[in-house]
Amino acid sequence: MSYLEEFKEKNIDMGFNAAMGIEVLELEDDYSKVRIPIKDWEQNPINAVHGGVIFALGDVVGALATWKMGKMVTTQSCHISFLNAAINATELIGEGRPLHLGKRTYVxxxxxxxxxxxxxxKMTNEYHAMNREIV
Incomplete structure (x- = not known):
């Protein structure tokens, strides 16, 4: 099993990510791309995807973009701007690109x-690098 396969098995294909149906489409050293299928219960009364689903997807794809650093991360802060409603969306695609990969903080x-x-x-996410290896 490759490092990437082991990483995905231990960090994506379980728990919250699996329950949400999050699927990794691409995972490179400086880029992550994931998709989430939208279920009926994830939409609000105007058939727009609930902001919490969008936020959760953004948090996951952001954390994945730091995987090359080899550390488990925990979210410190996120700034999110909801720019358009995702009305009647069947799936959403998230893309993450590291802006800063420091010793203890990733943006x-x-x-x-x-x-x-x-x-x-659009989001800017800040993560704390923990003293735990991801695999």
Whole structure:
């Protein structure tokens, strides 16, 4: 089993990420891309994806963008701008790109889009690097 396969098995294919249906599409040293299928219960009364689902996707894709550092992370802060409603969306795509990978703090730029390419939200996430290896 490769390091990446082991990482995905231990950090993606279980718990919250699995329950949400989050799927890793790409994972590179300086980029992560994931998708989430949208379920009916994840939409609000106007058929827009609930902001909590969008936020959760952004948090996951941001953390994944730091994987090359080899450390478990915990979220310190996130700034999110909801730019467009994801009305009747069947899935969302998140992309993360590290802006800063320091000794103890990582900062990641995150974009969430619908399948039409509409920018739904923009996030800047800050993570604390823990003293635990990810695999």
């Amino acid at each position: 990641v730029d995150v974009e969430i889009r619908d399948t039409k390419g509409t920018l739904i939200s």
